[in-house]
Amino acid sequence: MKTFTTWAGAPLGERGAVAALGNFDGVHLGHRTVIEAARTEAARLGVPLGVVTFEPHPRQHFAPDAPPFRLMNAEARVNRMAKLGIDHLYELPFDSRLAGLTPEAFAREVLHEGLGLAHVVVGQDFRFGKGRAGDVAALRQFGDELGFRVTAVDLLENAHGEVSSTAIREALTDGRPRDAAAMLGHWHRIEGEVLHGDSRGHALGYPTANMSIHGLHRPRFGVYAVRVDVLSGPHAGSHDGVASIGVRPMFGENVPNCESYLFDFKGDLYGTHLSVALVEFLRDEAKYDSLNALVAQIERDCARAREILATEPPLPWRP
Numbered sequence: 001m002k003t004f005t006t007w008a009g010a011p012l013g014e015r016g017a018v019a020a021l022g023n024f025d026g027v028h029l030g031h032r033t034v035i036e037a038a039r040t041e042a043a044r045l046g047v048p049l050g051v052v053t054f055e056p057h058p059r060q061h062f063a064p065d066a067p068p069f070r071l072m073n074a075e076a077r078v079n080r081m082a083k084l085g086i087d088h089l090y091e092l093p094f095d096s097r098l099a100g101l102t103p104e105a106f107a108r109e110v111l112h113e114g115l116g117l118a119h120v121v122v123g124q125d126f127r128f129g130k131g132r133a134g135d136v137a138a139l140r141q142f143g144d145e146l147g148f149r150v151t152a153v154d155l156l157e158n159a160h161g162e163v164s165s166t167a168i169r170e171a172l173t174d175g176r177p178r179d180a181a182a183m184l185g186h187w188h189r190i191e192g193e194v195l196h197g198d199s200r201g202h203a204l205g206y207p208t209a210n211m212s213i214h215g216l217h218r219p220r221f222g223v224y225a226v227r228v229d230v231l232s233g234p235h236a237g238s239h240d241g242v243a244s245i246g247v248r249p250m251f252g253e254n255v256p257n258c259e260s261y262l263f264d265f266k267g268d269l270y271g272t273h274l275s276v277a278l279v280e281f282l283r284d285e286a287k288y289d290s291l292n293a294l295v296a297q298i299e300r301d302c303a304r305a306r307e308i309l310a311t312e313p314p315l316p317w318r319p
């Protein structure tokens, strides 16, 4: 996969791709139908398969102080796109210049002159350009004028309605990771580097690999049964475990994070990359009367998580 971080003039040999267009936060099943439609078209034409996306997410640009909402960070999205076999990832900087382009200017300067796309695939509800003024009909019209084709894919629905990043966020806020997974087509994952914490875990008998959730949508705070993939280093592999996501009320006000205890594992994980898949919500985080009471509760959490994970079939996607 080749990543482009500017839309100013893709080189001649790299023009002519078919690209799916959108933010693709979470890369859920609806996003996948858009990407698969682009794949079919790219194969038919024998040209590269592209994805055009934005970094930061446009909502972060317009409302930088709004609560964190992203289902995945930029790095996790890049990794997912590589897994999906995307040839060209256009990760366009969403700044005031891009935000200020009219729909016509976006189609002409970015899609046509800049990236030289042959064909663009979007979802039916796609909006673009300054003030979100452009819709699918406008995109088709510009495509006709400029010489690129447009496919608009119907929005994917499940039993509860449209599959959307918003519905996935709601499921996670409620502590329903299985509902989120049904829309994602894979477990919701928190990905990142293992950071140093306060070294309490070892003392409690439950060392935890700590990860930041800064900038990410906050799932319901509490304890989860998890599948953890260690992505780098000598311990690379898959482990069952429990994770505590939240502010650790036992230990006073803390910056929220994600701490995972891996079953039947001993070793140093600092600096390695983890992907923590949320399988089932077990309980809210709480303040106990004593550390002994917390440890007893953690023991029960582990027993329940082991039971749940023992019968859990893997979902299709692994990192």
Ligand SMILES: Cc1cc2nc3c(=O)[nH]c(=O)nc-3n(C[C@H](O)[C@H](O)[C@H](O)COP(=O)(O)O)c2cc1C
Pocket: 197, 198, 199, 200, 201, 202, 206, 208, 210, 223, 242, 243, 244, 247, 248, 249, 250, 251, 259, 260, 261, 284, 285, 286, 287, 288, 298, 301, 302
């Ligand atoms: C399964 C599990 C459940 C936990 N539940 C709570 C909890 O209910 N309340 C809380 O304050 N901390 C909870 N913790 C977090 C521990 O307090 C945390 O692991 C400990 O503070 C270690 O911190 P450190 O990694 O920074 O050393 C839990 C941890 C685990 C592994």
Ligand SMILES: Nc1ncnc2c1ncn2[C@@H]1O[C@H](COP(=O)(O)OP(=O)(O)O)[C@@H](O)[C@H]1O
Pocket: 194, 195, 196, 197, 198, 199, 200, 201, 202, 203, 206, 207, 208, 209, 210, 260, 261, 262, 263, 264, 265, 266, 267, 268, 269, 270
């Ligand atoms: N079973 C395990 N699960 C998670 N981390 C483990 C495990 N065994 C050893 N570790 C290591 O211990 C570290 C966590 O220890 P802990 O005492 O909680 O300290 P801190 O919170 O300061 O990192 C992890 O980052 C990892 O390197």
